[in-house]
Amino acid sequence: MQTLSDLPALRAAIDALKSDGKPLVLVPTMGALHDGHMALVEEARRHGRHVVVSIFVNPKQFGPNEDLAAYPRREAKDAQMLSAAGVDILWMPTVDVMYPAGFATNISVSGVSNGLDGAARPGHFDGVATVVTKLFNQVRPDVAIFGEKDYQQLAVIRQMVADLDLGIEIVGMPTQRAEDGLALSSRNAYLSDDERKAALALPRALGEAKRQIEKGGAVEEALAKAVTMLSAQGFDPVDYVTLCDAVTLEPMHVLDRPARLLGAARLGKTRLIDNIAVDAA
Numbered sequence: 001m002q003t004l005s006d007l008p009a010l011r012a013a014i015d016a017l018k019s020d021g022k023p024l025v026l027v028p029t030m031g032a033l034h035d036g037h038m039a040l041v042e043e044a045r046r047h048g049r050h051v052v053v054s055i056f057v058n059p060k061q062f063g064p065n066e067d068l069a070a071y072p073r074r075e076a077k078d079a080q081m082l083s084a085a086g087v088d089i090l091w092m093p094t095v096d097v098m099y100p101a102g103f104a105t106n107i108s109v110s111g112v113s114n115g116l117d118g119a120a121r122p123g124h125f126d127g128v129a130t131v132v133t134k135l136f137n138q139v140r141p142d143v144a145i146f147g148e149k150d151y152q153q154l155a156v157i158r159q160m161v162a163d164l165d166l167g168i169e170i171v172g173m174p175t176q177r178a179e180d181g182l183a184l185s186s187r188n189a190y191l192s193d194d195e196r197k198a199a200l201a202l203p204r205a206l207g208e209a210k211r212q213i214e215k216g217g218a219v220e221e222a223l224a225k226a227v228t229m230l231s232a233q234g235f236d237p238v239d240y241v242t243l244c245d246a247v248t249l250e251p252m253h254v255l256d257r258p259a260r261l262l263g264a265a266r267l268g269k270t271r272l273i274d275n276i277a278v279d280a281a
Contacts, residue, residue: 005093006093014139024048025048026136029146033082034185048142052087057073120264148173149184149274183202190266190270213243238263245258260278262275
């Protein structure tokens with residue numbers, strides 16, 4: 001595995017990889033890798049001969065009061081995991097490489113980015129869209145793999161790729177979970193032992209709301225019960241628990257088409273998100 005952090009070296013390495021005409025797959029990450037990330041790498045192997053993983057903690061997607069400085073970083077261990085998985089290139093640009101002096105461009109995707117985390121974290125998805133576009137231009141992948149845990153992010157990227165005619169296949173990988181059901185996340189490392197147990201309320205609340213809605217229960221009542229369950233376990237604030245169209249992320253009040261149930265809430269100092277599919281009868 002080549003570990004690279006400057007753009008000319010990356011471009012030369014990408015040219016060499018792509019010279020055989022075989023598909024190249026990108027897995028963008030912010031590091032602090034766990035089994036969920038490694039499942040993305042495994043999936044990448046099924047979509048192409050060459051795999052590139054990027055690690056970049058993107059300052060443009062963090063708000064002024066968010067956890068940029070504290071975000072877990074463990075580059076050496078991450079590199080070992082990726083090398084063992086047979087990754088071809090680890091791309092680890094610095095902030096100066098990604099956003100050189102005078103950088104002045106912002107990419108904004110309206111519609112799918114407007115509510116949910118777009119409302120709770122203003123500017124977040126502009127930062128995501130901007131950095132992912134840069135990664136796509138740097139690596140020039142044929143396919144890119146993203147986890148469905150960040151479901152709104154996935155929707156934003158799909159919209160952006162379609163709108164800008166980027167010609168990259170975007171693959172969404174089902175959320176990877178611990179044995180007890182908690183969605184795997186680098187931010188789970190922030191949780192104390194008691195918070196880790198309480199965190200299970202999030203997937204359980206979403207699961208119970210899904211069951212009620214799919215049985216024909218009133219959507220607003222099911223969502224309100226989920227919020228109550230989260231509050232009872234110490235989540236504060238509950239940013240949202242919402243039923244949305246699976247593609248457009250428009251809020252839904254009646255289950256009449258494929259939907260997604262999304263939730264985000266803070267437990268202590270840690271903000272957790274999760275989502276599950278909800279099937280129309």
